[in-house]
Amino acid sequence: MALTLTVNGTSHVVDVEAESPLLWVIRDTIGLTGTKFGCGIAKCGACTVHIDGRAAKSCTTKVSAAVGKSITTIEGLSPDSTHPLQVAWTELDTPQCGYCQSGQIMAAAALLSKRANPSDFDIDTEMADNICRCGTYTKIRAAIHRAAEIAAQ
């Protein structure tokens, strides 16, 4: 059936089943492939998006539950990679294979909106849902601290 979704500020009318996972509607129907599929059971964080500013695992979110809400994906974080997290991620060359990094950055953005100056402990517990098989965790931590510094300037 036809549903209307607001993604990164633009509204899209999509003809999908109500119980379709939001992840695949964003990727296949709307065509924003920055949000990634990693596990399908909300255990790896690669599909993290923002729904009304809160982090959500889009692989286990029904598209019907996101209607009427403001959805933000990695592509919508900033028009030209100038969000403090994107600047910090680039400055520290944080990604290796990069596949999990959209989810890491979106989870980190939700963390920074809750905690302006997170400690290592805050980062560890809040980001524990996001797996990185390349093991870039040290740089992720450093980049979040750096992003907090940039945001505070």
Next chain:
Amino acid sequence: MAMIDSTRRSFVTRIGGGAGAMALLTVVPHPASAETIDLPERESAILEAAFGSSVLTPGKISLDMPILAETGLSVPVTFKVDSPMTEADHVTRIMGFAPGNPEPVLADYQIGPRAGLAEVSTRIRLARTGFVYAAAKLSDGTLWGTKFSIIVTLGACVEDIFDLDWQRDAERRAMRAEARAAAAAE
């Protein structure tokens, strides 16, 4: 189905990255630059024994086989010799070699004019990427040959990835064996 957004270059036009930049090279099995096809020493010794000489003139015999095989387990190959196969002028023997294999001889056919056709097909096993050689002896005693480079790739990981480590190990063991021998000699 939403088309690829226009900002990202549609890749139908740009095939194979830079292919357009150069003329499409037709694949010609590397013609023997020299006047003869020179086989590695192990194979030329076998050829010497079989044909009485290992000096092959390029030509008359061709190898028809894929230039790339996913695994070397069973690669189709056809030996073809340009010969009228008459009583006076026919092929007497065809041999095939793969230096990369533990057993170099791939094929060895004795044929006479009654065969009617100087063409033999078979399937061969190949250990790794490298040259395959074919040699033919004609009834007038002349020897002809060709070679063909085939890529056998089940994956880069399959090349002996531990070659450097085994070499280091061998160097260490040799050095120590020497040291022990020297110590024993004193």
Next chain:
Amino acid sequence: MNIHNVSRRKFIVTSATAAGGMMLGFNLPAQAAQMNANPWELPTDKEGQEVNAWLAIDPDGTVTIRVGQSEMGEGVFTSMPMIVAEELHVDWKMVKAAYASGNRYLRQKAEDYQVAAGILNEDHQVYRRMGTGGSGAVRRSRTFLQQAGASARERLKEAAAQAWGVARADVTAKDSVLSSGNRTGTFAEFATAASTVALDVEPVIKTPDQFNLLGASVARLDTPLKVNGSATYGIDIRLPGMVYAAVRANPVPYGGIDSYDADAIMGLPGVIQVVEIVPGEGQDLRSGLQPAVAVIANSYTRALSALDQMPIKWSATPNDGVNSRDLFADANAALGMPGAISVDEGDTAGAIAGATTVVEGDYQAPYQSHACMEPFNCTVHITDNRADVYGSFQNPPGALAVVAEQLGMDPINVFSHTTFLGGGFGRRSRNDEPRQAAEIARQVGRPVKMVWTREEDMMQNKMRPMAVARFKAGLGPDGMPVGWHARVAGHSITAHIRPERIENGLDNSLLAAVRNHPYNIPNQLVDMHVRNSHIPVHYWRSVNASQNVFMAEQFVDEMAQAGGHDPLDFRLKMVEDLEDWSLVLNTLKEKSGWTTDLPPGTGMGIGISEEFGTVVGQVATVTVSRRGQLTIDKIVAAVDCGHLVNPAIAEGQIESAIVYGLSACLAGEVTISGGQVVENNFDTFKVLRINEMPIIETHWALTGGDKWGGLGEPGLPPVAAAVANAIFYATGKRPREMPIVHTDLSWG
């Protein structure tokens, strides 16, 4: 007792800069991407004048360097262009990168200047090696990449010299500018002339002491694409008119299909057809197709939900009864019998029999999964006499060959397009997914993207083999070993994928880091057994060394303890005739503050091994509570890979290998029950998360010279041994089994 093993780091507030000296990269502003989001395409829309197969120069001076290896996080899109640029003397900011073409690799032989320079020979392909594995990117490509840069540089200088009527020796090339006296010109101006210039003698490539770009931690070219979601991975491919396939094979690998009811789901939304994948007769089991069924629909989610609802009856298989417990029992039984001999020096049995002390130790390690973050996928588009295959390939020519073979097409007409890889770790060099996608595309007759669910990815994974080992050594009166016997019974990758390579039961790769351990012991015997099951096995990050070092280096500690030696000094004594091993061990001793005199519950442990030409030693510091709670506080690594191309990327690889190794030794494992994989998603298959990340320090102990060691994998094997040995000093208990969570570490 709740023996839950986790790891943690000491919570001291660290500012960004103090995080292990991470701020190595140049602090560039968010720069523009140096490559196309579709990495197989040219970074600029201009064709550029090709000077040789490795580089083309645009009119605006941009130099596009082709990269033969696949980018799966190890930084080849930066390190390989750096090697060419080092010789080319191009302005690094003008360098962009793109993949070399798999199809061109197939059609073109080595270029003349490479053959003339004696770097390649005539039957090598133009890009020589397009597979990524064995940590071989830099060490196996360095020479011909340097030659490509050097020969292009000299041709540009020659073109300018001829234009200015001066000798080539009077022309210098620096930062993309050619100059002689007061005359200057750009690379772009002379590119066309350079492409046809012939040199009588090809330039000699630089030696490390002459490098100026190599050794600098320049920022990665692909990072900008990976922070805004624009980088294209295999799973992201979208082609006009493309349909989607959700695939499922018998959960028991290589099992068949009894029946499936396609009609039951044909009416579901978006469903187009159901495709059955049947292996060709005589098609070889391990590289051919497995029986599977795929639902084709106009979106992946519809294909998958239809597949979930389609009744499928999997055939029974002879392996339905196979389980890990029995496989281990079978392997352990083999340890009792002599195996195929790999090393036999001196009289080992005699030496052990006459020894003052005899030490024995058994160990075991389970199957392990790659679990790349990007689940398996592949897209194939067949037109009349051409096929295009898109995906995350570790071996593009292999993928191309597989598609050509499956479609019965001449490889010349098949084009592979490699995307970014969401992790490879060896799994993506098997090329089973392009074959499956090609078969689906053949039946569907439209461009189709096949995607595996995480469950399918885990259950049809080609595993890191399981293995068991028994060590036995005799120590002399001085506590030093006089005889050392190692016997490994394991599942052999070579026996599985290249059975013809096994001669009288010997597969040396199964003995990686055991056969070539460095210790100077007079009498040595190493033998092995191949005990494969139906579970497919393949290359995994650091291959068999990932379990062999866990076993061998723990046994070295057991020998040290039995002989009354400090484990680090014990090792130093046995490698005192090896400069690189001694340097690594001494660097470790100094940088880690090594001591075995620690309060109960805390311990330091060491593990060291050499793989792909690089020696890596690690010291782990752990704390274990009385209840058995394991905490990994710190890992200090010392590395000798000879030379560094990009230190920041290299350090990232060592850290990455340590984390991947920790995941595989703390709690992650793959067990088999009822013939199939039990851990089929991240709820049951445990991987290290950010809150379990120890502090990691990497120190370079480079011996230079002609040593060019790999970096993607050698950092992994020592970590499991270092942690296990540290646990022994903390608790007195020795975890002989991977993963360590199986051992009750409670003490006191």
Next chain:
Amino acid sequence: MKRILLGIILVGIVGLIGGLAWAMRYPALDPIAPIDASMEFDSQVVALGRDLAGFGDCSVCHTDPRQGLEYAGGLPLETPFGVLYTTNITPDVETGIGTWSEEAFSRAMREGVDNEGQYLYPAFPYDHFTKITDEDMHALYAYIMSLEPINYTPPENELGFPFNIRLSLAGWNLLFLDTSRWEPDPTQSDEWNRGYYLADGLGHCEGCHTPRNLMGAEIPSKAYDGAIVEGWYAPALNDETTSAVPWTQIALVNYLLDGWDVDHGVSAGPMTPIVNHLYDLPEDDGFAIAKYIESLRPNLPTEAATAELVAFAAEREWDPENPPSYDDPGLQAGVEAFDDLCANCHKVGGTTVPLALTSTVRMPEALNVMNIIFDGVRPPLGARDHSMPEFGASLTDENIADVLRFVRVQYTNLPAWEHLEEIIAEKRENW
């Protein structure tokens, strides 16, 4: 008659004046010059103080996570009387307690009166801290004074009349504060007494687990009966417990030190920071607290009853091969919502604790399960991979209500939870 009336008024005024004088009996104590703690106290004492501050969870309230300034206060505490903001207890001279003498510190901890003689609100559990030994008080003072001074002034409290009048607390203390020193119970073991001292003194477990009267004081007769605190339900630790499997000392050690127990689940919500402190503290003290808490529930169920509940839990756990189904459409909607999301991990063969054994599902209040669905579970230090993502943004309020109803019916035989829609709506509003 008038004279009697006049007499009463006179006595009332005198009593009032006397009472006021009595209430204002606390003098301001003279400030001290800023001290260099590292010189003043030896490191052993400071280390002991750090551990004691861990048991007392001082940083849990005296830190506003949004700022991340440890011990600098500013955390809002919703109380029935209005919102209180925790104070800055770093040794900053201007905005912290840098000028407090040890005497002033001890008076505040034991009698709830600050340096200027002002009464502190009993949200600060001085009614428990009063039981701390002098030696421990000194060590705490040493640790607090060696903290990093942070210049930060927390927001003003938002209390309505008459609660904003601090003097009224003199009456509160008179009624409810018992400043008698802590005495060990000679009939119990040393380990039990150590646990009793830590739990009743620094740990102030009753602060959450004991219901409070209208005046906000703990009701002694209902000690450890369980209570709602800051939107969570602190479960009963005594015989009122609804736990399926009895809490042995080992189970409590796992729960309190490692943050999870195989028979009870993960210590989530407000309990997580507390177990994260205990994770780092001496194990013997953790064992002692567990011993004491175990003793709060003398009447254990029979082994048969426990075995029955454990069997029930195994039988009711979600089986992917044949999931449950209900005729009631509301419950069936809950089954579908559970199937898409929760059953990925909470299933037969999963690595999670069977839901029917978890305390949260068997509690009389749905608050905890609801909060966990909204905010997920952040992994405790001792159970790094026991985490659950937040699903608040992934589910509609209706979905959550359906799942809660289904969970209660599927995993317990206990009475249904009421007013789910209200608590969900309230949670959603300020989420």
